[in-house]
Amino acid sequence: AKLDGYIVDPESEGDKSASDWDNTALGPLGPLAQSFCQTIIDAAAAAGLAQFKFGITSGCTYPVSRPNIPFAQFVAASAALYPQTYWRMTGNNGQPLDINGGNPNSAANRGKADWQPIANGTPIVYMAGELDLVTAAEITAYGARAKADGQRELHFYADTDCVTAGVLAAMSAL
Numbered sequence: 001a002k003l004d005g006y007i008v009d010p011e012s013e014g015d016k017s018a019s020d021w022d023n024t025a026l027g028p029l030g031p032l033a034q035s036f037c038q039t040i041i042d043a044a045a046a047a048g049l050a051q052f053k054f055g056i057t058s059g060c061t062y063p064v065s066r067p068n069i070p071f072a073q074f075v076a077a078s079a080a081l082y083p084q085t086y087w088r089m090t091g092n093n094g095q096p097l098d099i100n101g102g103n104p105n106s107a108a109n110r111g112k113a114d115w116q117p118i119a120n121g122t123p124i125v126y127m128a129g130e131l132d133l134v135t136a137a138e139i140t141a142y143g144a145r146a147k148a149d150g151q152r153e154l155h156f157y158a159d160t161d162c163v164t165a166g167v168l169a170a171m172s173a174l
């Protein structure tokens with residue numbers, strides 16, 4: 001598809017379904033993760049995409065709270081790691097819920113603490129989301145934190161079209 005990169009998102013919502021990367025009942029998933037990553041990297045190389053960038057994202061605390069996800073294989077294939085350092089999410093009742101400290105700095109601290117031990121020198125890039133639940137001031141604070149930590153890349157997540165113009169303007173200003 002001529003993409004310039006791919007970020008895999010091995011998830012685990014605790015239901016231990018067949019698509020849950022933390023499900024030990026499925027057996028060792030390291031070989032599957034390695035094959036998955038290599039298939040994508042090889043396809044990009046075969047397509048002549050010399051600047052193709054492979055990475056991994058997953059929950060802010062998943063390296064600690066979901067220890068059976070085969071992080072070693074995903075990290076080994078990745079040029080960067082993108083912990084989901086969200087500070088707010090939509091709760092089960094549809095209402096906003098503060099998480100990971102409830103602000104960009106606390107969320108970055110938590111993501112860095114849980115992802116640094118598995119990084120093996122791979123750069124960590126904080127990921128801001130759910131963008132429909134954050135403020136423009138929080139996006140500015142997220143950018144400042146990323147800059148203070150020497151990050152030269154920013155990553156955002158939205159799953160609705162309800163992101164405000166103010167948040168989009170704050171993102172554009174970073």
